[in-house]
Amino acid sequence: MIERDSIEQLKNRLDIVDVVGNYIELKKSGANFKALCPFHNEDTPSLVVSPSKQIYHCFGCGAGGDAIKFVMEYEKLPYPEAIEKLASMYNIHLNYTNEKKGHDLHKILEKVNKFYKKMLDSTPDAMKYLKERGVFESSIEKFELGYAPSSEKTINFIKSNFLSVKDAVETGILGTDSKRVYARLIERITFPIYSHSGRLVGFGGRTITGHPAKYINSPQTKLFNKSNLLYGYHIAKEHIYRKKEIIVTEGYLDVIMLHQAGFDTAVATLGTALTPQHLPILRRGEPKVILAYDGDKAGVNAAIKAAKLLISSGIEGGIVLFGEGKDPADMVNESKIEELNKIFHKTEPFYDFVIEKTVTMFDIENPVEKEKAFNECIKVLKSVSALYREDIRFLEPIASKLGISTAKVKKAISVNTKYSKSDYLQTKDTKELSIIKTLLNESSLIDTVLDYIDEEHFIYHKNEFRLLKEGKTDHPKLLGVLLDEDLKTFSEEELRSELLIFLIKYYSQKLKKLAKDKNIDFKEKTFKIRKYREIIEKLKKGELVTYESFGTI
Structure with a gap:
């Protein structure tokens, strides 16, 4: 594992504008930089990079984080490999703990890969096969093709180079049974298989001796998962x-x-x-x-x-x-x-x-079969996003193939389909978000403010406030709040005034709702109405009421 101190040193050396600018074109926009987001299709720049806060956020898709997170998302790398990538880019040395097992396994794979490549050069039959298939020398080099010889030669190579037989078994290069150790790839052209981040994790092999299994891969290992x-x-x-x-x-x-x-x-x-x-x-x-x-x-x-x-x-x-x-x-x-x-x-x-292949599985001249085909097609249609299910582009193929009206198709999916605006429409309340932004910028105020408000007071942005309360300030939603130029950051005095207005509005709404509630016990209702009125009266006088004093109402 990479030592924590090394990671911190790397973070201190990174500049997010420089890192992001290595991947996409940035344009100055006030104190920040803007760009077309690489994580979704867009025509208008919605990705904001803040040099002062050293974060990025896309107001289109919600992606956000620091320089390391950007490299993880763009390069599709896990956290350790993103760290190593950045360290390499900026020539920064990383220190590791004693847990080097993963590195040892990669090292064995790399050494065996070099062995296979060398063997290909000295195996005419393998080169002949590749030439007959039209593979150029440049492609052999680009994809690092090799050749796995006999089991004995591979095992001898591993032992003569003082590589661990146990580790070679763990990588899938060697296999074992009750009596022996053997090489898994024998007399096959080898295709080294890399992870998406560029680490060698295993091999594929193609027989040139007529073996019944034309292609085989490395077995499942801690490094190799073909799925x-x-x-x-x-x-x-x-x-x-x-x-x-x-x-x-x-x-x-x-x-x-x-x-x-x-x-x-x-x-x-x-x-x-x-x-x-x-x-x-x-x-x-x-x-x-x-x-x-x-x-x-x-x-x-x-x-x-x-x-x-x-x-x-x-x-x-x-x-x-x-x-x-x-x-x-x-x-x-x-x-x-x-x-x-x-x-x-x-x-x-x-x-x-x-849809076409589904329909051809049934004899649609037979009414019973046609109904089955229809039901199967509806299952496919229902797997499409709810926003598109009634689009003619999705209705028409079923109607056309089965010779029915699009209205019948639409009716079949609308029976159990419910639409909710919340699925695709998010309300933005600038007052709620401005309070959250202020607390993000002035973290010293959080403990004080929590004496007076909690997530229940937020109508539209409960999740954002909950994230703030839990200290998850690097969450993309909160990064978006920080970089939203439409939101204000209040001074301490302004924040107090905004909280008074915010809470008066909240308890006034609670009071109205309570007055209309016919399902609550009369005695409890009377008590709560009195308490809400007392709270509102104190707030109107400029007194912030501690949340604990009315938390049981």
Whole structure:
């Protein structure tokens, strides 16, 4: 682990304007800087960077934090790796505790990767296979392709280089059974697999000796989890962020050949279906997702499953299916680049694809089957955001495929659909937020103010006040309050006056509501009315009443 003192030293050296400015263009705006937010699509700058407070906040999507948080979000890195990235950028030395196990495991993977790469150069059959598939030398180097020899040679390399056999087993390079230790990859072309942050975590292997298992991956380890990894992402990510597009394929060679042909946003799942664990990676940079799958039955089923997942997650994109036994790698090898370009520009939207494939599963000439198809389509439609369910673009595909009216489709989803303005409309109360902003800027006043108000007094911004009370001042919502130029910061005297007005309004409303309440006991109602009136009278005289004195009312 990185020592806390090292992290603090790094923080003291960082300037948020410099850090953020390394990634996006900033423009001066008064005391702050503004930019188009990289975390959501927008045409008008809503990201504010404050050099005085050393924080950023987007008033469009709510993203916010310090320099480290920005790098975490932009680069999609966990906290320790963002620290290491910044330390590298600013040439700052980090000290670590004695917990170096993770570093030792990465070190073994890196050394074995160099061994595999060296072995590829001396294995003609492996080089011949890659050449026949059309892989250039430059691509071999870019993707660090290698070759895993016999089990004996790999084990000898590990032992002769004084690497821990136990750690090699832990990384998945070696395996064990009751009698022996063996290499997991034998006589296979190797594809090193990196995390999205650029750390080597495992390998994929392709047989060149006709083994029944054409491709295999490293087993599940503390470093390697194929359900949240995408092959080639560490190379493609900058292109993905810039082009706002990601092509998801099914194979290592598809990725390599697509990159070779200029489709540099290509990645691949690791022999597994797209999973919910992949979603955070796919959302990074908000790209359009293109699923490029085989057109056989297995490929279509995988595409349907993946498309349903992406629809329900609100991710936009489309499907491309490759038929006739061809895949993207084959098409690049056959120089069909222009054809590929046209294919990727004419994808079928996820929703339309799923509805079409769902309907074809049933004999809609049969009324019973047609009803089943209708119900299945409605399930898909209900997975779409509530704001879009009644949009003609989502109603029409079902109506068209089943030969029914859009009104019938709309009626089917409206039965159990409830809309709430709170789902998408947030009221902004400047008085409440100005009180919170004042307390954020003048933290010495918080304890005093808490004697008089609590979150129950806030109608619109209870959550923000609760976060303030809990000391979570680095929360994006509070960072947004700090940087909101429409909000005022009160002086101590102004704050007292505002609190009096704020509380008079609150208890006056409580009093009116209580007077109309017919479900409360008469004796209790009379008592509370008297207490509220006493509180309001004191407030009007300029006396702040301690919250504890009326907390049981």
